[in-house]
Amino acid sequence: MLVPGFWLGAWAWDAVAAELRAAGHEVHAVEPGHEPEATAESHVEDVLQALEKAGPAVLVGHSGGGPVCAAAAERARERVTRLVFVDTGPLPDGVAQVEFNPPEAQEWIRSRIAEHDGVQPMPTRAEFARLGTSTEGLDDEAFAALHARxxxxxxxxxxxxxRRATPDPSLPKxxxxxxxTEAQARELIAAGVPAFAEMAGPEWSFAELPTGHWPMLSEPVALARLLLRLGDPV
Incomplete structure (x- = not known):
């Protein structure tokens, strides 16, 4: 089960899903709600509803979908066989995605939301660079296509x-x-950074796929093969 990050729909997983299906696996891509009243909790409910219909499953969350998947997996543990975070990780109970950013970036994000009547448009490539989000692997044409959709x-x-429950150490993550890189993540784990500290448990593993923040678009075949190598039904 594939959950996209911010600004994306289920279509973002099309190339990855095609590879997984070609290998004989059933694949479901979740379409998080983008209605004005949507919240992190409503996105968790979107994932839970999909799991109810399709689980048990490997639950894969990209970017902003990662914390959502962490919460959903804790509430539907029996329907999740593995939790995969694609260029992301869990957040502590009640911590918003905006809080993962430094103060100046938080201020900019909040101002953009205020300027656009309660929504944030996808940043431009230059704005992502200022936010520290890598667009590596996407040429200008590919990024323009992403931005247009x-x-x-x-x-x-x-x-x-x-809302988070107690993480289950029996669930592989x-x-x-x-x-x-894994080395960078390990440094943040050792430093006790909240978004990474949880990854210190023995149920956690890392797999590196060097590219930018959207590997399902920049390296879809490699990402699909990596998911297959995890060894659980996807």
Whole structure:
């Protein structure tokens, strides 16, 4: 089960899903709600509803979908066989995605939401560079195509956090590191950075796929093969 990050729809997984299906696996891509009232919690409910119909499954969350998947997996543990974070990770209970950014970036994000009547349009390539988000692997044409299809993200999805339960150490969890390395993540784990500290448990593993923040678009075949190598039904 594939969950996209901010500004994306289920279409973002098309190339990855095609590879997985060609290998004989059933694949479901979740379409998180982009209605104005959407929140982190409503996105968790979107994933839970999909799991109810399709689980048990390997649950794969990209970017802003990662914390959503973490919360969903804790509430539907029996329907998740592995949790995969693609260039992302979990956030503590109630912590909003915006809080993962430094103060100046938080201020900019909030101002953009205020300027656009409660939604944040997808940033431009230059704006992503200033935010520290890598667009490596996407040439100008590919990024333009991504940007043209992007959906404005509702404020509630960005400014609110999901309710967390106690993480289950029996659930295998893998981080696919694309715009950062395992070594960098390990340093942040050791430093106790909240978004990474949880990854210290023995149930966590890392797999590196060096590219930018959107590997499902820049390296879809490699990402699909990596998911297959994890060894669980996808």
């Amino acid at each position: 992007a959906l404005a993200e509702p404020a509630g999805a960005i400014l609110t956090g999901a 893998t981080v696919v590191a694309c715009s950062f």
